[in-house]
Amino acid sequence: MEFTITPTTGIPIYQQVTDQICAAVARGHLKPDERLPSVRELSQVLVINPNTVARAYTELEREGVLYSRPGMGVFVAALRAPMPKKARRERILSALDRLLVEAVRLGFGTDELIELIEERVKQFQWNQPAAPVS
Amino acid sequence: MEFTITPTTGIPIYQQVTDQICAAVARGHLKPDERLPSVRELSQVLVINPNTVARAYTELEREGVLYSRPGMGVFVAALRAPMPKKARRERILSALDRLLVEAVRLGFGTDELIELIEERVKQFQWNQPAAPVS
Amino acid sequence: MEFTITPTTGIPIYQQVTDQICAAVARGHLKPDERLPSVRELSQVLVINPNTVARAYTELEREGVLYSRPGMGVFVAALRAPMPKKARRERILSALDRLLVEAVRLGFGTDELIELIEERVKQFQWNQPAAPVS
Amino acid sequence: MEFTITPTTGIPIYQQVTDQICAAVARGHLKPDERLPSVRELSQVLVINPNTVARAYTELEREGVLYSRPGMGVFVAALRAPMPKKARRERILSALDRLLVEAVRLGFGTDELIELIEERVKQFQWNQPAAPVS
């Protein structure tokens, strides 16, 4: 459970938190019913406002990735039914298009881009599909 | 010159405009010294606020992708020197990471992702590096 | 005496306990002067914190539904005088409105809703008024 | 578009707002692409904090009931695909059970309850199914 916040990147802090939690869940670093750090705890570690952590937790709870038991803490939810194939495909294509637009703007070729992806994937310690979390 | 605006996608409208112009330039659909539609014209076609189009043009002018001749209109600038390699790499990696986070969340594996990219690239009619435009 | 606890439903656990005890009393599954399981016992069965069970018992004692004999345990109280008609009506209307809001959100029609209620009531094995318990 | 806030009822304010907007949409009082009052406007009318209104709007946006265009305002989304029958049924049954528990506690009989519902439904000006909104 190591999170990194980059406040200057334009990506909202609460979203950086949700993304990293999702990735940790999908890769199995966080297992079902495992307890996450408390709101106050995590806010101190990341040096951000407790409300910001709470917002991240709340959103993931509504997405079904986490569940909270007041007085007890926040926990990883059991794996959920996979989302419809079509919706899943649409979401990844939308994200992919954003990358391709940037690649075109920067003058990257297909081969160079794929090479870059394969390199980055290794750093992610990820190459097999994990359980979808949202 | 066919642009598509999706107001609800979270990506600012002015940025959707700049992205699509950049892509058109990089892929040769817009050639140097070619004239773009006037602010008023384009705003009517896309059904968006003229200020938004003006902002997109201004930004691209500042980036050196376009130039304006007062009273004549806005034109595509000549190809520019490529940006520093390090900055270029950082920008594409940042965009790439956002895609990978989404892919992990949705449970895509490396192979499935790369396959998807190759398929999408064909639809983009793009596989060779073009001149960088910003 | 079979209780079901659903920790994730948003309804506080102590309230789920009081609700189910009240319902059991009102439907005659628990009779006056019958002894309830001890706090420790029930907390083990339901896998919840003993404090939570204690709170439920204390609350029902305060409401006059249960009484405790120190050293002996907790017992079902004799039936009490009904609460004022106006207060009773206000409480059920408040609960009813919450249901109706949900029904409207989900697009249920009046008929469909009432049909559902009649079906559910049968499963509750309840169709005659029982003595009010709180 | 008349909203009523009851701060003392225990139901969170932001949820009272979301409920009333949902009901208005489902009953057709708010039509697709209709603009809602701005965050600041509504917060002044209801005498609550702008953040609270914003939270209500944000949640409904994520549920797909509303959409926002930064700089323009918040609008009613087009009707969405209905949710799966099973999920819909589960949600209404869960809400229904909460009502039945209260009814049993207060000693209401089936007939009395249904009579009450039919009476309340008339005040809601609602008896036909409307489009589901969440």
Added chain:
DNA sequence: GTGGTCTAGACCACA
């Protein structure tokens, strides 16, 4: 101790 809600006020980006 835990999470949940609300208020207040600031700053930014968008149109």
Added chain:
DNA sequence: GTGGTCTAGACCACC
């Protein structure tokens, strides 16, 4: 003008 994010600090209910 609009919505979006973040901080600060308060209060409450729950366990």
